Amino acid sequence: MPRIPFSSPDIGEEEIQAVVSTLRSGWVTTGPETARFEEEFARRFGDEVEAIAVNSATAGLHLALEACGVGPGDEVIVPAWTFTATAEVVRYLGATPVIADVTADSLNIDIDKVLSAVTARTRAIIPVHFAGLSVDVRALRTALGGEISIIEDAAHALPSEKDGVAVGSCLYSDATVFSFYANKTMTTGEGGMITTRRGNLAKRARVMRLHGIDRDVFDRYSSTRPSWAYDVIAPGYKYNLTDSASAMGRVQLRRIDQMQQRREEISNLYFDAFSSTDLTLPRRAERGEKHSWHLFVLRLPKRIERDTFIERLSERGVGSSVHFIPLHLHSYWRSLVGVDGDAFPVSSSEFKKAVSIPLFSKMTDSQVNDVISNVTELLA
Numbered sequence: 324m325p326r327i328p329f330s331s332p333d334i335g336e337e338e339i340q341a342v343v344s345t346l347r348s349g350w351v352t353t354g355p356e357t358a359r360f361e362e363e364f365a366r367r368f369g370d371e372v373e374a375i376a377v378n379s380a381t382a383g384l385h386l387a388l389e390a391c392g393v394g395p396g397d398e399v400i401v402p403a404w405t406f407t408a409t410a411e412v413v414r415y416l417g418a419t420p421v422i423a424d425v426t427a428d429s430l431n432i433d434i435d436k437v438l439s440a441v442t443a444r445t446r447a448i449i450p451v452h453f454a455g456l457s458v459d460v461r462a463l464r465t466a467l468g469g470e471i472s473i474i475e476d477a478a479h480a481l482p483s484e485k486d487g488v489a490v491g492s493c494l495y496s497d498a499t500v501f502s503f504y505a506n507k508t509m510t511t512g513e514g515g516m517i518t519t520r521r522g523n524l525a526k527r528a529r530v531m532r533l534h535g536i537d538r539d540v541f542d543r544y545s546s547t548r549p550s551w552a553y554d555v556i557a558p559g560y561k562y563n564l565t566d567s568a569s570a571m572g573r574v575q576l577r578r579i580d581q582m583q584q585r586r587e588e589i590s591n592l593y594f595d596a597f598s599s600t601d602l603t604l605p606r607r608a609e610r611g612e613k614h615s616w617h618l619f620v621l622r623l624p625k626r627i628e629r630d631t632f633i634e635r636l637s638e639r640g641v642g643s644s645v646h647f648i649p650l651h652l653h654s655y656w657r658s659l660v661g662v663d664g665d666a667f668p669v670s671s672s673e674f675k676k677a678v679s680i681p682l683f684s685k686m687t688d689s690q691v692n693d694v695i696s697n698v699t700e701l702l703a
């Protein structure tokens with residue numbers, strides 16, 4: 324473990340107590356805590372939004388695509404600059420991911436590239452709000468029209484806003500999917516949440532989340548139907564979230580805005596410290612936007628070799644990472660998509676310069692200063 328880790332979950336006594344009392348309650352799988360977690364989560368996005376808890380964002384993306392009817396022969400557009408989960412769920416359904424490049428300033432999907440990737444087979448698109456900076460989903464909807472499903476990958480984007488509207492409100496998309504993985508802006512260890520305004524999508528996702536059964540386990544034990552009775556209407560999955568995870572999630576959710584404020588504070592310290600260097604800094608939130616600051620991605624000047632920089636930081640006890648190795652540089656996606664020459668030049672060239680430095684809500688000012696002085700010294 325480095326002196327300053329790249330990331331560390333922000334878990335306090337309240338989360339621990341919430342999990343302990345769930346364990347003592349005798350109900351540990353999906354039940355009342357998960358129902359409350361879903362209600363509280365959905366409430367952030369308005370009365371018409373439903374939330375469906377799942378055991379990972381990957382599961383949530385899979386369920387959302389399935390509910391949109393994506394299947395063999397379909398194409399789904401994904402950004403080159405993302406984690407493999409965004410594309411793998413397309414393969415789960417026998418469909419084909421079509422990669423589109425990103426813009427250099429935001430590292431978010433380039434809408435012009437999306438439009439040139441659209442074919443008669445395009446069924447859906449999964450924009451990723453990279454690092455917590457929102458994609459303009461309204462512009463995407465306008466450009467694509469109403470036929471193509473939009474599933475937002477918001478694994479980094481809690482809480483983020485665009486035009487004063489929270490990511491997850493689904494005003495222009497079919498569904499949004501959040502991650503509660505260990506290093507995300509809030510965590511349940513593993514976990515995720517789908518939000519949607521489409522009642523039929525929510526219903527399908529709930530059924531497919533639990534074996535294709537028409538009612539969930541808790542419901543089975545609390546409604547008036549006999550407890551043993553259920554009907555399987557499709558070959559579903561096992562993607563439900565446990566009550567112990569949900570209990571932790573409810574506490575994290577209450578703290579999410581305060582945790583975001585601390586991450587924003589840290590990012591401001593980084594901007595102050597690095598603005599006079601030759602580093603390329605991330606794009607900041609503009610008017611009407613909120614940046615979750617899940618990640619702070621530096622892009623190094625050409626004179627500095629990225630891998631060596633990471634090694635030197637690590638020798639000095641500072642953790643760092645790279646987000647992301649673009650999809651087309653992984654052997655599976657490369658051979659599947661049949662990458663020809665440098666098909667995604669922005670992602671390929673930005674990848675060589677990118678390094679994510681520590682940013683987590685528990686970071687102390689002294690740790691932030693420590694990162695700043697080490698980065699500055701390595702630039703000298």
Ligand SMILES: *Cc1c(COP(=O)(O)O)cnc(C)c1O
Pocket residue numbers: 378379380381382405406408409451476478479501502503504514515
């Ligand atoms: C972390 C991540 C995911 C997957 O989240 P899980 O909850 O671990 O399944 C998906 N997309 C992006 C962009 C991510 O960073």
